[in-house]
Amino acid sequence: MTRPLVSIRGVSQHFGADGSRVAALQSIDLDIPDGQFTALVGPSGCGKSTLLSLVAGLRLPSAGRVLCDGEPITGPMPRKVGMIFQEANLLPWLSAIDNVAFPLKLRHVAKAERLAAAGRMLDLTGLRGFEDRLPHQLSGGMKQRVAIARGLVQNPAVLLMDEPFASLDEQTRMVLGDELLRIWSETRKTVLFVTHSLNEAVYLADRVVVLSARPGRVVDDIPVDLPRPRTFAMTAGERFGALKDRIWQHIKSAERR
Amino acid sequence: MTWPERHVRLSQALLYLGILALWELTPRAGLVPRLFVPPLSEALGALVTHHRDYLGSLPTTFGEILAAYAIACGGGILLGQLVGASATARRVLLPVLRSVYAVPLVVLYPAMMVWFGLGSESKIAFAAIYAFIPTMLTAVAGVAALTPALAETARAFGATRGQQILYVALPASLPSIVAALRLGGALVIVGVIVAQMLGAADGLGYLITRHRTLLDSPGVYAGIVLVLAITGLHELILRRLERKVAAYRQGD
């Protein structure tokens, strides 16, 4: 069996000094194979975003290890892991193409080369023709496309997405969801996708991991056996509903507390 | 690491007390020439010794301030409301006003002394002009920020233009009117005092200058303290007014 690309072993995370300690995550064990699209769901405050920031190398786990490609993660690894946030967080003074090229600029890649790479990514995310627009000239959906292009420009093996469509309207969410699946099928990245939306989780992912309320533990690990490419019609189907319901049962009991 | 609130307040209080103590002690210790900075107690003492002079200067000063206040704030706010309400007027006048704001209006005062003499008129004219444009700009900004949705809603309920202004526009622009008063008032006070310093026969600013020419630094500082007290009082009153008026705008 091939080694999983991302490996989370016995990870616990707490914040605060002794006395006012808040446990965010508890004994998380998760193996994510290369190329898999995993959704992470759970009630508010269950630590989904914290888990993502651990894989991004923005924090170190209080206990346990996080491994990427066999190596423990000790800090941000921009070449291996790209991250996309709920807000696009584009640099407002840079054009779309300069924003996408930004990670390459930080690595001192030559201008011509990085603009070419950025241009290709903007093509991939369907933004050809918008390269020179400034962020305030772009809609919310377009800004997220730029953010996705930026996340992909260094060709990382892993893509972390923290509720990237949460601040968009429903139609844009659906369109971008399909776009994301298209990009994923073309590039076969390993995706870890945090979302509040059960619909989104089941529609997009190969596998849905459900966390409990704080402190977050893995309470379910559901393979999504719907065929690809996914279609809107599937969302009305019985299998889709059953999967959603299974997730909902966990969350319902957690939210009630 | 941020400190708890009480520590911050305590440290600030200590800081201010420390500054006051320095003001008192460094001149006495000879660390700073008394001509430059007299001890705090001497400055306050001068206020007491010459209290008749100082108190006597207040009626003229206040009179000039009030007159300039009426012109600058009354005119500035009124004009600001009118200009602010019209997008065309805003588009045309704002760039001009903002450029004019850069002109150092203090250079106009010698001309005003020629036109109006050394009496109160020159002070009132100068302070009024000095405060007019900033006050107007504040009022314009306030009106322009009003959501058109409010006016449209009023219109949808059949309000006439007059009713719209009275019941929607005016109450909604009250906070910015108070802000304009606060700014304009501060500028008027400074304008009057500075004009009095530059050329006058009476007034608080004139007193400060007179003490300076006599190298009477406690007297100078006493006058400055008095001016600071006046501006401080004005700030306090208007900030309270602002808070009252803005109370209903919590949603914003």
Next chain:
Amino acid sequence: MRRHERLIVAAVVLGLFGFWEAMVRLGRLDAGMAPAPSAVLAALKALLGRPEVLQSLAVTGWEVVAAFLLAVPVGLFLGFLLAEVPTLGALFRPLVNFLFGVPKSIFLPVFILVFGVSIPQKIAFGVFTTIFVLIVGGTAAVQSVPRELILVSRVYGASRGQIIREIYLPAMAPILLESVRLGMVFNITAVLLCEIYGARDGIGYRIAAWGENVQMPQLYAALVIVALAAVAVNEALRAVESRLGAWRERS
């Protein structure tokens, strides 16, 4: 402003000047108090030909520049310090805000007591007036940098120097430039105030002298020079501010 509106404004202004000229010629306006625009223009040309007047302008200009060059770096540095070091900020911020709101002009007599009537006195007063604008602006500029952008740069492996160069500087530029521009406006006013109040040279001193001697054409001509110079400096700084701040959304 649209083109035709610009023309209308220009026409109105010219019209007013024309009216003024006419009133003086008809004897309706006292030429002693309010000389005709043509007389002012003539005086303007004459003034610009007199070396001592040019010398006064140079003196004023030098005072303004010197005060500016001192106040800007020191003020911005203090502003950054107050923003980046929370304990200092919490302690001194209310004091700075209070001093910022206090009218600085009233302290002019103190500066004369300390420095006497001299060029260093004017420069010192200019610095005193300007520095608070820059401290407040410096603090505001640092605080305006969106924290999320720093997070994003960390994810993409930015070094500390890169974060300062690529994130802080461009983000702070608009507010910094605005404070520099405002500071300059205050600075010019402060220096001129000094010169009118008591000085031995400088264009403000000459304006006061012409006023005392009721030499109105020269006085007005000097006012025109000063006003144009101040507006020119302001507009130049504003142009830079616009270019570097064009990415901000228009409200």
